[in-house]
Amino acid sequence: MKHVGLNVASDALMTAAYTGVNAGMVFISADDPGMHSSQNEQDNRIFARFAQIMMLEPASSQEAKDYTQSAFMLSEQFDTPVMLRMTTRICHGKGIVELYDRSAIEAKEYVKNPHKFVMIPANARLRHVVVKERFRAMCEYVENSPLNLVEENDPDIGVISSGVCYQYARESFPTASFLKLGITHPLPMKKIAQFIKSHQTVYVVEELEPFIEEQIRAAGLQVIGKQALPSIGELSVEILNEKLHGKALPHKGVDSLPGRPPVMCAGCPHRAVFNVLRKYRAVISGDIGCYTLSTLPPLNSMDSVLCMGASIGMAQGYVRAFKEDKSRRVVSVLGDSTFIHSGIPSLVNAVYNRTRLTIVILDNSITAMTGHQDNPGSGKTLAGDHVEPLNFENLARAIGAGFVRTVDPIETESLDQVIREAMEFEGVSVVIAKRPCVLVEPNQFPGIMKIDKELCTECRICLRVGCPSISLHDQQVTIDPNLCFGCSLCKQVCPQDAIQRIV
Ligand code: SF4
Ligand code: SF4
Incomplete structure (x- = not known):
């Protein structure tokens, strides 16, 4: 999942860390330093420490494959969920990967074990003791793990790093010694202390938070880290060369080029909705999806976009804040998959609390932004089986929305009429603007x-x-x-x- 996806999944994770697992359980956190396509650049390594689970960080395509297998084995060995922490460059990187024969693992028998899996306080208190014992065992294991490698070179300069930062540091410090950490939680503190003692100057090269550095400093050891390196955005070989070797950043020679921000695709059916909403000068509470791009000129649509599923909840806040100003109309806009993911509870809340609010569901029958995954509104399961799609109209009516209409957004006159009626409705109105994504059905228009x-x-x-x-x-x-x-x-x-x- 994306790094912000773990915020949602963390409720389950924090307690799954207590229950442990039966068979191996591995999840990938795909962090996005530099926010190439994200609303923040939180460092999810902190979640591994928070949940007291093991975390692996691959530094290449080969390691991405190999560490996945290791992660499953470690998950079973220590009875814990294991995080495989990736970043954008590792996820987007491509390389030749050596494959091995599959080893078949027998499915484990299901055995009812409420002491382990029913987290009422009486059981959870005992499981917390297990978590602490497991953590001590993991700390011992990582000291000798083959995933934490020392590469001895220059005795004067040592670098501690992991993930893609290891690759940057390798280029920036070609003769240095390295402690390459494949497991970054828990840290092999004895190995780290030994490495620091045997090198005159030791750098910690890591993106975002001083996750490794802080733990090293807490152990009373000295390294050079965030006092020299930025904790915002991605690192690169050039940034390391500039910050640690004093070499000027190479001039890219592109100052005169205009910016080219991402835009909604040509033919996108969502565009029509924002063209109509613009006319009414509504306050638009937006959400996470490709339609978030409508916030850029010339549409300039969104008033706020916070996180997945926040649009309807925040819109209710707007409505209450504007209660003295009846002229302000609030419209919540979210996509079909976001509505299914986390918009439905807020719709229930809006109806139950008799909020006067218009909700536009941009239904392109796919999860477009992340690469066209199917969802319960698309009529196809992730396995490709055709099933009955979720009926948004029926759902909204069942929840109690008093005004529910489906409209083709490309027919802008009808769309305008429906949105106007919806905004005049005294209660929760739901407009489903339904037309397939043009990238999925490119031939839906003639010529x-x-x-x-x-x-x-x-x-x-x-x-x-x-x-x-x-x-x-x-x-x-x-x-x-x-x-x-x-x-x-x-x-x-x-x-x-x-x-x-x-x-
Ligand atoms: S027809 Fe649609 S896709 Fe073509 S130029 Fe006009 S708005 Fe763009
Ligand atoms: S006349 Fe029509 S085609 Fe020409 S610029 Fe105006 S809107 Fe565009």
Whole structure:
């Protein structure tokens, strides 16, 4: 899961650390230093310490595979969940990976064991003792684990590192000695102390928080770490060279290029919703999904986006804060999979507390942002079996929403009408804007659009739709035929009828 996914899963994790496991249990935390596609860059290594479980950090594609197997074995050996902590560069990296024969492990028998798995206080108190005993055993194990490697080179300079930072440090310190940590929780403190004593200067190279460094310092040992290295964003060979060797950062020579922020795809059905909402100047409580990109110009839609599933809950806060100002309308916007993931309880709460709120579910029948995974609204299980999709209309009505409509967002007149009625409704109104993601069904529209230069007055209204297919070339508005999906959104806003479909 993504690092922020563990925030949600941590409720289960903290107590699973007490119960232990039956067969091996490994979870991957994919952290995102630098926030390439995340709302924060929290360092999930801290969760391993918090839950007192074992954590492994691979530093290459080969290790990503090998450590997964090791993690399962260690999980069974120590009866604990094990975290495999990855970062963006390890997840995106590609390399030749050597495979081995699979070893078949027999499924374990299910044995009812309430003392271990029913965490009422009487049992949990006893399990906490087990957690502490297990932690001591893990501390002993990691001192001699083959995953924590010493590479002896220069006796003057030592580097302690793990994960992708080890690779950066290897390039930045080609002759240094290394303590490469494959297991970063618990830390092999005796091995670390020995390494520090046998090298004159020791650096700790780690991204984000001083997770390793703080534990070393707490043991009374001296290293160079975050006093020289940043605790924000990713590290790189260049940053290490600059901060630790005083070498100037290489100039990339791209200062004059314009920024190219990510945008919603051409033909995205969500775009139409934000074009309509813009007209009503509603306060928009947004959520996590590709539609979050509508916060960028020219749509400038979102007032707030916090975390997965927060849109409806935060919208209720807005409504109560604005209670003296009836002119302000609040709209919560979230995708189908986010609604299923964590929007439903907030809808129950909004209905139960008689909130006057409009909720727009952007239903593209897929979990688009993370790579088009199916969800209970898509009608296909993750195994590929076709099943009855969750009916959002029935669900919203069953919860008690008084106004529930499904609309095709590309038909902007109907969409506008439904959203206006929804916003006038005295209670919870739910609008389901339903149309498949264009990347999943690219041929849902016949042909593409073209601008008739004779009719076009260059008013540039179509540019405000925010479609990346439409741009200015030599001061003339143009549609890129290679990008256009023919959704017709631009055609519907053109006052001159200058945008024509070509099939
Ligand atoms: S909205 Fe129509 S008239 Fe205005 S620039 Fe676009 S194509 Fe031309
Ligand atoms: S029809 Fe218009 S809005 Fe839709 S993809 Fe093509 S250029 Fe973009």
